[in-house]
Amino acid sequence: MPEVLTAPLVVEFPFTRSLGPVQSAFLTGLRERVVLGVRTADGRTLVPPVEYDPVTAEEIRDLVHVGSTGTVTTWAWNPAPRRGQPLDTPFAWVLVRLDGADTALLHALDAPGPDAVHSGMRVRVRWAAERSGAITDIACFEPYAADDGDDSQVTVHAGEFEDPVTGIVAAARLDYTYSPGRAQTAFITALTDRKLVGERCPSCRKVYVPPRGACPTCGLATSEQVEVGPRGTVTTFCIVNIKAKNLDIEVPYVYAHIALDGADLALHGRIGGIPYDQVRMGLRVEAVWADDSRYPDHYRPTDEPDADYDTYKELL
Amino acid sequence: MSKEPVAVVGVGQTKHVAARRDVSIAGLVREAARRALDDAELDWADIDAVVIGKAPDFFEGVMMPELYLADALGAVGKPMLRVHTAGSVGGSTALVAASLVAARVHGTVLTLAFEKQSESNAMWGLSLPIPFQQPLLAGAGGFFAPHVRAYMRRSGAPDTVGSLVAYKNRRNALKNPYAHLHEHDITLEKVQASPMLWDPIRYSETCPSSDGACAMVLTDRAGAARAPRPPAWMHGGAMRSEPTLFAGKDCVSPQAGKDCAADVYRQAGITDPRREIDAVEMYVPFSWYEPMWLENLGFADEGEGWKLTEAGVTELDGDLPVDMSGGVLSSNPIGASGMIRFAEAALQVRGQAGEHQVDGARRVLGHAYGGGSQFFSMWLVGSEPPG
Numbered sequence: 256m257p258e259v260l261t262a263p264l265v266v267e268f269p270f271t272r273s274l275g276p277v278q279s280a281f282l283t284g285l286r287e288r289v290v291l292g293v294r295t296a297d298g299r300t301l302v303p304p305v306e307y308d309p310v311t312a313e314e315i316r317d318l319v320h321v322g323s324t325g326t327v328t329t330w331a332w333n334p335a336p337r338r339g340q341p342l343d344t345p346f347a348w349v350l351v352r353l354d355g356a357d358t359a360l361l362h363a364l365d366a367p368g369p370d371a372v373h374s375g376m377r378v379r380v381r382w383a384a385e386r387s388g389a390i391t392d393i394a395c396f397e398p399y400a401a402d403d404g405d406d407s408q409v410t411v412h413a414g415e416f417e418d419p420v421t422g423i424v425a426a427a428r429l430d431y432t433y434s435p436g437r438a439q440t441a442f443i444t445a446l447t448d449r450k451l452v453g454e455r456c457p458s459c460r461k462v463y464v465p466p467r468g469a470c471p472t473c474g475l476a477t478s479e480q481v482e483v484g485p486r487g488t489v490t491t492f493c494i495v496n497i498k499a500k501n502l503d504i505e506v507p508y509v510y511a512h513i514a515l516d517g518a519d520l521a522l523h524g525r526i527g528g529i530p531y532d533q534v535r536m537g538l539r540v541e542a543v544w545a546d547d548s549r550y551p552d553h554y555r556p557t558d559e560p561d562a563d564y565d566t567y568k569e570l571l
Numbered sequence: 572m573s574k575e576p577v578a579v580v581g582v583g584q585t586k587h588v589a590a591r592r593d594v595s596i597a598g599l600v601r602e603a604a605r606r607a608l609d610d611a612e613l614d615w616a617d618i619d620a621v622v623i624g625k626a627p628d629f630f631e632g633v634m635m636p637e638l639y640l641a642d643a644l645g646a647v648g649k650p651m652l653r654v655h656t657a658g659s660v661g662g663s664t665a666l667v668a669a670s671l672v673a674a675r676v677h678g679t680v681l682t683l684a685f686e687k688q689s690e691s692n693a694m695w696g697l698s699l700p701i702p703f704q705q706p707l708l709a710g711a712g713g714f715f716a717p718h719v720r721a722y723m724r725r726s727g728a729p730d731t732v733g734s735l736v737a738y739k740n741r742r743n744a745l746k747n748p749y750a751h752l753h754e755h756d757i758t759l760e761k762v763q764a765s766p767m768l769w770d771p772i773r774y775s776e777t778c779p780s781s782d783g784a785c786a787m788v789l790t791d792r793a794g795a796a797r798a799p800r801p802p803a804w805m806h807g808g809a810m811r812s813e814p815t816l817f818a819g820k821d822c823v824s825p826q827a828g829k830d831c832a833a834d835v836y837r838q839a840g841i842t843d844p845r846r847e848i849d850a851v852e853m854y855v856p857f858s859w860y861e862p863m864w865l866e867n868l869g870f871a872d873e874g875e876g877w878k879l880t881e882a883g884v885t886e887l888d889g890d891l892p893v894d895m896s897g898g899v900l901s902s903n904p905i906g907a908s909g910m911i912r913f914a915e916a917a918l919q920v921r922g923q924a925g926e927h928q929v930d931g932a933r934r935v936l937g938h939a940y941g942g943g944s945q946f947f948s949m950w951l952v953g954s955e956p957p958g
Binding site (some may be wrong): 262265272461463494495497498502507536 | 589590593595596597598601615631632633641642643644647687689690691692699701702703704705706708709710711713716717719720721724725764767768769770771772816817818819820821822823825826876902
């Protein structure tokens, strides 16, 4: 049996976020080197600010300007920073209660080693040189000697700025190692010989192609391999008139469900070798392989007469 | 011991639009929740638990958004549950919330579903390129269009039926202030002249992409007695699922949908849905799904659903109105779409549906489906308590 395939799979997407009034003020403030919190009805100051009081659920909008110095409430040493983290040298994750705030903010502390970090230590914001209205406008925190001056004055702030930030882009990236598993590996390996090989359920005898390693109806593992096709019947289809950005196929083209001879479930493929508007349900087709592709490039008509509706209607 | 009767005493929606850039996700859900509480004349402290639903986290890229939304929904210190069943999730979420009341676990539950599609890319979220796999050849419409063609072949329906549904639902949406699409100049000719995207599905026969949220307050008999407005009573509710694809799957009329409807009707004592149910809020993201689901839900025999549509039976003033609100075809904040169907059904039996009210609606079905026609959730609500 061939070794099970694996391959890296990286998923990246730049999500957008609408900030709403409170986060807009907070992030725009960071751009202007101002840290804003929000005041609750019972007089607590929450930093970072939230839109709704966690205790009463009331909407809260009273912004205040808090200090850019504060106290570490707890911390954890990060010996091996990963891609995208605030610093690329070892640092401490810290919860910092800024002067004037009643809650703590999570950020990074630039420190030479874990021995230089302790709860209760005084720290201050190190502002990023280039600021855009994002949490990364705080480059990190750094140790701070109290006699450098006190910045703990808390003042009411309207939260209004020129050119406020109303949205941000939150880039997401996920790194996986993907494996299609044993059954799909066998299917993919057979494709290199231009064979379409499915698996038969030991109980209901249905042939699945591509195989899944188990029958979804009976819940039993499948292992008996069955070569199907290369001819089959178009059970149904649509004509695609809009170009997909990741596909190099001219529109219009026909996307069809094809029941390969010997399979009990249609697979999906493109129909070629016939004008798109002449494709029909029941059309008999066969796989066409291109030199550079793992899968059949498309399916083209054979010289057989169309299949009777009754022969494939149960496959719709 | 019998179940506690479940009543809907508050309904709230946002105005569904292409992009709500003025609010965060928290602000969006808050708006719907506040409106539902206001409708019920209740406040956050009156709520015992919160049940929230949305489509995949990947749509907005916020992992487990329910955690971040606890403050906005007054859930701090209370049980909060997240439900996910793809496009049917709005319905399933309401049913999970209802089960908490029916089982007397909680007296009053806030349930809510949302999607902020403008911050996401659903097409991308649903079709990640996978190593070794053939790229998908079509989007969501391309997935469903072949099933529509199969329905047309099976039923012999004339190819104009889909356009009739789209034209009806878009006109209904004009009577619903919360609907996303308000196409004041819509005509049947315009629908029929719109571009064919995934033949046989035209552009005007597809749903929009929306930002929106929907919330309901569900309560027990005692809560209903205190309600300021007439409640909607739940007479039956069910969920069913089946694999996306399996040998023997009926992609036109999935067994799970039939079984789900049968369960709801059994609970509600319905033996002839066509005669005993007054209206339906049906999950129809592509117009042809109206006749398909009419059959799947037992309102018509197999192959006959399109005849109801063609005869005008499903029009707002017809004998069995379908999608009085304009339906998914007029507003589609995906995660919320199922709950909107359930909530609109409740509004109808409460007599609170405004301009799209069906006179004398006493029993209305709310329906949702999701994934590759593999998850189904439905409820039947009535103007009178269950018998």
